[in-house]
Amino acid sequence: MTTLIYWFRNDLRLADNPALVEACLNASHLLPIYIHLPRAQSLHALGFPREDRHRHAFLRESLDDLRMQLRDLGSDLAEYDGEPAEVLAQLAKTACADVVYCERVEAPEEMYQSQQIQERGILLKEFWQSSMLTLESLPFTAQDMPDMFTQFRKEIERAGLKFSIPVAAPMSIPPLPLCSDALPRAVDRQVTSSAHGFLGGERNASAHLKQYLARRLPDSYKETRNQLIGKDYSSKFSPWLALGCLSARTIAAELAEYERCHGANDGTYWLWFELLWRDYFRFLHLKYGRRLYQEKGLTETSLVQGHSQQFDHWRTGSTGELLVDAGMRELLKTGYLSNRMRQIVASYWIYDLQGDWHLGAAWFESQLIDYDVYSNQGNWLYLAGRGTDPRGGRRFNIAKQAQDHDPRGEYQRLWL
Known part of the structure; x- marks a missing residue:
């Protein structure tokens, strides 16, 4: 026994x-x-x-x-x-x-x-x-993986790797221990419903993936992924991926079947491309470990200490920069933010307000329903120029971002 x-x-x-x-x-x-x-x-x-x-x-x-x-x-x-x-x-x-x-x-x-x-x-x-590719399938060891994502991607593609085959759910679960009735239980807790519009759980994740593919939304993904309003402009897989209600391998396998039926295109490739970014941040943790969590990241650059009042203005959407404020209010109200807006508001905090990237990452951890420890740390390091990219950080021109992605101010009006 x-x-x-x-x-x-x-x-x-x-x-x-x-x-x-x-x-x-x-x-x-x-x-x-x-x-x-x-x-x-x-x-x-x-x-x-x-x-x-x-x-x-x-x-x-x-x-x-x-x-x-x-x-x-x-x-x-x-x-x-x-x-x-x-x-x-x-x-x-x-x-x-x-x-x-x-x-x-x-x-x-x-x-x-x-x-x-x-x-x-x-x-x-x-x-x-939790990754799309298994460690054993990689064409390099974790310690030898390329630091730059582009080189990492090229080596993966050169090796002909797409994803590892997902395993089926168990047909049965062994019975509970005989003493399970005597085991202590956690106290039930009341949880306030949120306004993000997602429902947690594996069955809801599977239903979302099924409808996304049935409506042929992968075909338009690359063209629409930087939009700011609505549900269908991007895949919205991330909340379920973050808690593991849905695996990256399952998505990739379903995407491969979709390509077999409907043909591959820029949109299907770009969905796989984003899943590969997710893997990249995971494998970086195997290479650099706790160094990714130092305040200086992988660099020797001194940390900028932002003022707490500036941080409060940023996190509550009260900076006076309308696009940034709209994004931060969406995050505060719903627990979700588009990838484009995440980059915009993070860049504004780091470069325009001279804020501590570490503090921005902590706020995202607090709020995002799709918080993922690997991706959150990796993205903030990348934007702050404290990760593996030798080109330094990525600063966004907020006025240009507003013109490119919200030219009529619809997103700003929605949240402000």
Whole structure:
């Protein structure tokens, strides 16, 4: 009799979840859990929440969907509050569990959690499974990967790599431990619904992907992706990708089937291209690790300390720069912002207000329903010129951006 714990992290799905499949194969009893971390309720030094209401609402929907799917297979999802090492130590003892299976997350806080768990004497098996390409398929080691994205992409394309094949969801889940009724549970929490218009969960993610492809929206993606208003101008896969309700491999596989049926075009290539950017930021973490989280990034340039009053004006959309203010108010109200607007408002904070890029990244972490630790850090480093790009940062001309992407002021009127 082998009792295992499956700890869901940023992989809230059954399909294409190799770690979960492996746990199911090796367990006679399996306890699926999710741990709500204390940091989610904590405040930043400037007083704003580490994770705000929009993120909480989307997570709640995603966990509820996962629980219903597990119950359909005769299992369940137990939720707990606390530090993972403490929660898992207690559960392992109570449930007589031998091993904890989970997704591998190569970011400082998550790596520290894993270290603490192992120091408690708990056997932890982590699986790298959030990227479109597996580590084993890369034509280079993580330490030898090209620093520049363009060179990285060229080597991937030269090797003929597109994506790794997703694995099917488990057909069955081992029964819960016999003592599961006696296990402590997290306190139920009320979560305020948000205004972003997305519904969390794997089934909603699958439905969104299906309708996106059925409506032939990939064909126009490259032409419309920089628009600012509406739902269909971009794929909107990112919220579900961030929590792992949908895997990058699943999207890429469905996109390949779409190309087989309808033909490849600039739009389908560009969707894959953006997924490859996502992989790139992940693999950079395997190469540089905690260095990406230094205030100076990978550079020796001194950090600029922005004034807290300027930061409040920026985050609340009160700078007086109308396009920037519209973007920051959309983010504050909905928990979402287009990729184009993210770059514009980040550039304005870093270069026009001479703000601390680290603080801007923290605000995005607080607000974005599609917050992804790898992509958020990678994008802010790139814009601030503190990452791997030797050309330095990327400053946007705000007036030109307004003329190019909101010439009639419609976006500004919508949010201001």
